[in-house]
Amino acid sequence: MADTYTRVMRAPVVGGLAKRVGAPSPPTLERFVPGAPVISGKVLLGAATNSRLARPLLVALEGLDAATAVVDGDPARRLIGDAKVDAANFAAKGARQRFKALVFDATGIGDSASLVALQAFFYPALDALERSGRVIVLGTPPENAKSAREHTAQRALEGFTRSLGKEVGRRGATVQLVYVAPGAEGAMDSTLRFLLSPRSAYVSAQVIRLTPPSSTTAAESVDWDAPLAGRTALVTGAARGIGAAIAEVLARDGASVTGLDVPAAQTDLTALMARLGGSALELDITSDDAPGEIAAHFADGLDVLVHNAGVTRDRTLAKMPADRWTSLMEINLSSEERINDALLAAGKLKPNGRIVCVSSIAGIAGNGGQTNYGTSKAGVIGMVHSMAPALAAEHQATINAVAPGFIETQMTAAIPFAIREAGRRMNSLLQGGLPVDVAETIAWFASPASAGLNGNVVRVCGQSLLGA
Ligand SMILES: NC(=O)c1ccc[n+]([C@@H]2O[C@H](COP(=O)([O-])OP(=O)(O)OC[C@H]3O[C@@H](n4cnc5c(N)ncnc54)[C@H](O)[C@@H]3O)[C@@H](O)[C@H]2O)c1
Numbered sequence: 001m002a003d004t005y006t007r008v009m010r011a012p013v014v015g016g017l018a019k020r021v022g023a024p025s026p027p028t029l030e031r032f033v034p035g036a037p038v039i040s041g042k043v044l045l046g047a048a049t050n051s052r053l054a055r056p057l058l059v060a061l062e063g064l065d066a067a068t069a070v071v072d073g074d075p076a077r078r079l080i081g082d083a084k085v086d087a088a089n090f091a092a093k094g095a096r097q098r099f100k101a102l103v104f105d106a107t108g109i110g111d112s113a114s115l116v117a118l119q120a121f122f123y124p125a126l127d128a129l130e131r132s133g134r135v136i137v138l139g140t141p142p143e144n145a146k147s148a149r150e151h152t153a154q155r156a157l158e159g160f161t162r163s164l165g166k167e168v169g170r171r172g173a174t175v176q177l178v179y180v181a182p183g184a185e186g187a188m189d190s191t192l193r194f195l196l197s198p199r200s201a202y203v204s205a206q207v208i209r210l211t212p213p214s215s216t217t218a219a220e221s222v223d224w225d226a227p228l229a230g231r232t233a234l235v236t237g238a239a240r241g242i243g244a245a246i247a248e249v250l251a252r253d254g255a256s257v258t259g260l261d262v263p264a265a266q267t268d269l270t271a272l273m274a275r276l277g278g279s280a281l282e283l284d285i286t287s288d289d290a291p292g293e294i295a296a297h298f299a300d301g302l303d304v305l306v307h308n309a310g311v312t313r314d315r316t317l318a319k320m321p322a323d324r325w326t327s328l329m330e331i332n333l334s335s336e337e338r339i340n341d342a343l344l345a346a347g348k349l350k351p352n353g354r355i356v357c358v359s360s361i362a363g364i365a366g367n368g369g370q371t372n373y374g375t376s377k378a379g380v381i382g383m384v385h386s387m388a389p390a391l392a393a394e395h396q397a398t399i400n401a402v403a404p405g406f407i408e409t410q411m412t413a414a415i416p417f418a419i420r421e422a423g424r425r426m427n428s429l430l431q432g433g434l435p436v437d438v439a440e441t442i443a444w445f446a447s448p449a450s451a452g453l454n455g456n457v458v459r460v461c462g463q464s465l466l467g468a
Contacts, residue, residue, distance in 0.1 A: 032198045032201075032440060034225075050075075053107050072089050100130050132198065134195060142179075174195075178191060183211075187213050227448060228254040262283070306446070355400075356400055402459070426466065427464040428462055
């Protein structure tokens with residue numbers, strides 16, 4: 001579903017001319033196709049001296065059948081002991097290795113001088129990165145560092161990944177930083193699978209934190225083709241747009257999905273749910289009885305709650321009447337708080353349950369004409385951060401959020417042309433995302449194997465230059 005500009009840039013004659021005069025050419029992003037392997041090429045693994053994740057990383061990579069190579073002389077070679085991996089050698093004459101992913105364990109970097117290990121690993125390897133390639137840097141959360149110097153160096157990794165994302169985005173490649181807290185080494189599988197695969201096509205330059213999970217689902221017990229089999233999910237605002245894509249992807253991953261939307265959207269909602277074998281709940285989430293009706297609908301409890309329903313009511317603040325503010329805040333934030341409270345109070349969120357919220361980059365960067373919307377979406381982030389500790393401690397559950405950037409939906413189609421076109425291009429991947437990109441990110445958070453992810457906010461924005 002390429003937009004007009006992208007179609008022109010890809011056209012044989014006109015596109016060639018436009019590229020010659022320097023117009024940016026959006027890369028074709030690979031997206032997930034059911035049945036395809038997690039990663040369609042080789043992984044190059046590297047590490048800084050004294051890093052602690054190389055071994056668990058190799059085990060995880062073996063678990064997803066990724067062919068892994070290590071450069072001769074790289075510290076990773078010693079850290080993985082006698083494990084058998086391919087040898088890579090960029091200095092060899094005529095060496096033509098190609099890699100789909102570059103994975104670097106930076107946990108051993110204990111001071112600023114040692115950051116040069118990043119240059120040493122990536123300098124020869126970047127030329128060998130395939131299109132739509134993946135770069136993952138793993139670090140120790142700065143707050144877990146044992147010294148000020150280590151804290152400084154680990155924090156510096158953010159600037160590296162965000163800058164590299166801007167360099168490789170034109171090739172459709174993405175770069176992420178995953179901070180793995182001590183004790184979370186065994187919780188990397190679902191995150192590596194998501195970040196290495198085309199499911200994360202429109203996610204780049206994100207900082208993801210893995211913490212020791214409050215409940216554990218052994219990687220061996222997960223059916224990675226249907227990780228949500230046997231689990232129930234509720235998606236609000238499911239009749240169209242991003243919500244419909246979320247319902248589709250969760251159902252594809254095996255969940256029994258209930259789609260909720262306002263009665264006016266009944267026709268679309270019923271048709272979608274009939275196709276997905278799910279059930280439809282026609283309800284306005286702002287109504288007084290909505291929390292109770294949702295709780296009653298899930299007599300046996302709920303595994304995954306996705307707060308997707310949301311609206312915009314744009315006006316500059318000087319022209320914003322109170323009802324435009326309050327009606328939006330009710331839908332985008334207050335009703336979510338009430339539904340969470342009601343479900344938790346009734347014990348309806350099952351152990352290893354998931355709440356996934358949909359924020360927006362407008363809640364991170366702010367947006368003129370959207371003080372109401374930006375406030376509500378920043379509030380969603382506050383809700384995630386405030387609820388995460390108690391959810392883990394008291395319910396063995398997690399709460400996370402996605403913050404979409406420019407996604408091609410009816411909501412963004414309504415934006416005036418010039419603003420729409422600017423929003424669409426102002427990111428490292430030079431294009432808007434698709435609803436499925438948001439849905440895949442939500443499915444990753446929703447997985448029973450993602451218990452190590454709690455309190456994260458991950459942007460699905462192609463590394464938008466807004467608030468990046
Ligand atoms: N499209 C984007 O680029 C973008 C970017 C950032 C964030 N988002 C967020 O993603 C979510 C989905 O956006 P979309 O683009 O698919 O929007 P959309 O307008 O296409 O769909 C929203 C759905 O929510 C439903 N809804 C609205 N009010 C409701 C209520 N009171 N009760 C129940 N259902 C209600 C609508 O009927 C609709 O089906 C929203 O939270 C939005 O803020 C979208």
